[in-house]
Amino acid sequence: MRAQRPFLAEGGKEWPATLDVPALTAAGWRPTPFREFIVKVHSRCDLACDYCYVYEMADQTWRSRPVRMSPRIADRVAARVAEHVRSHGLTAIRVVLHGGEPLLAGPATIRRLVDVLRAEVGPAARTDVVVQTNAVRLTEDYLRLFDELGVRVGVSLDGTAEAHDRHRRRADGGGSHASVRAALERLTSPRHRHLFAGLLCAVDLRNDPLDTYEALTEFRPPVVDLLLPHGNWDAPPPGRGPDRSATPYGDWLVAVFDRWYREPRQRTRVRLFGEILHLLFGGASTSEAIGLSPVGVLVIETDGSVEQSDVLKSAYHGAPHTGLHVDRDPFDAALSLPAVVARQLGAGALSATCRACPVHRVCGAGLYAHRYRSGTGFANPSVYCPDLFRLVTHVKRTVEADLAVRLGRP
Numbered sequence: 001m002r003a004q005r006p007f008l009a010e011g012g013k014e015w016p017a018t019l020d021v022p023a024l025t026a027a028g029w030r031p032t033p034f035r036e037f038i039v040k041v042h043s044r045c046d047l048a049c050d051y052c053y054v055y056e057m058a059d060q061t062w063r064s065r066p067v068r069m070s071p072r073i074a075d076r077v078a079a080r081v082a083e084h085v086r087s088h089g090l091t092a093i094r095v096v097l098h099g100g101e102p103l104l105a106g107p108a109t110i111r112r113l114v115d116v117l118r119a120e121v122g123p124a125a126r127t128d129v130v131v132q133t134n135a136v137r138l139t140e141d142y143l144r145l146f147d148e149l150g151v152r153v154g155v156s157l158d159g160t161a162e163a164h165d166r167h168r169r170r171a172d173g174g175g176s177h178a179s180v181r182a183a184l185e186r187l188t189s190p191r192h193r194h195l196f197a198g199l200l201c202a203v204d205l206r207n208d209p210l211d212t213y214e215a216l217t218e219f220r221p222p223v224v225d226l227l228l229p230h231g232n233w234d235a236p237p238p239g240r241g242p243d244r245s246a247t248p249y250g251d252w253l254v255a256v257f258d259r260w261y262r263e264p265r266q267r268t269r270v271r272l273f274g275e276i277l278h279l280l281f282g283g284a285s286t287s288e289a290i291g292l293s294p295v296g297v298l299v300i301e302t303d304g305s306v307e308q309s310d311v312l313k314s315a316y317h318g319a320p321h322t323g324l325h326v327d328r329d330p331f332d333a334a335l336s337l338p339a340v341v342a343r344q345l346g347a348g349a350l351s352a353t354c355r356a357c358p359v360h361r362v363c364g365a366g367l368y369a370h371r372y373r374s375g376t377g378f379a380n381p382s383v384y385c386p387d388l389f390r391l392v393t394h395v396k397r398t399v400e401a402d403l404a405v406r407l408g409r410p
Contacts, residue, residue, distance in 0.1 A: 014377030016342035059313035159212035198223035233373035250390030294344035
């Protein structure tokens, strides 16, 4: 576990605490409303993954939070979501039931929360609900419940049994792959496949990239999210040293991209690759991991605290903290916080180094949490800068060469 540090004081020197939000507003900047709400229905987990940003990294606020979200707080969350929908005339929102492990909350808690959310929002907006689970407890009973409620299911899987069980282990040290595989077989059966939202996979350089890809696509997921391990300049991720000529994660991802790009007829959607291609052709990103689109995600913890993206827990103790609570604060109050504004500024939130880079509009400096460095805060390139440059430029060259052939150009 990394050393804790106190919450940043108001007006602290680390960026973005120094952002002048009134000046930005006067110059014409306007916030983007939140359209995705990550609701922490349970703050504990039944696995002990050694790379978990909630329990194993800098922020340890989970220790003081309720284990389960109470009905009263769930009601307040639903009311605040509906209030935000009405205030901004939103027509569609996404709610992610998260944890810890959300299935530990139990069927009754999940049913009640989904029902009250949909009742509060009403017909004003489509409310898509997804549960993100380790799948150890994903029984047939849960799948029937999710079918009834119209809740889709995302599962964490790190590839092969060996790769998965290296990190995603139970408290007694036993692996979880066999249980996850059995759950995925239930989820992908003809009866329940329509509930399958996709797979999350944490990249580990020790795992063969093509073996990992094959293990993930075996289940024919609608989308795969390849996640870089959480780290920053103070606490670099495994294998990411100071040598900028080394691109271990970029090389790993390039190997998967080349395999993926050669199979258009049966291509599984890999979010990272699709986003890069979309951005290269002038589109906007829909993921906070790449590109410059405003981030419209808010987290609500089991005690009703309103926070920024929970992956910021990897940076320092209290990094996601806003000081807001569903009992007293509308979600609009978060839209004027410097830390939230920073993630909606696009190129204006990038360091000078990033803005000078030829691929910055595609890369977007990567995931915000990966930019942190003591003293300068988040005003830095990603700790994965060389890897992201390697991946983006490789994708660009590959597509350009493919288009040249298709158009008959030399």
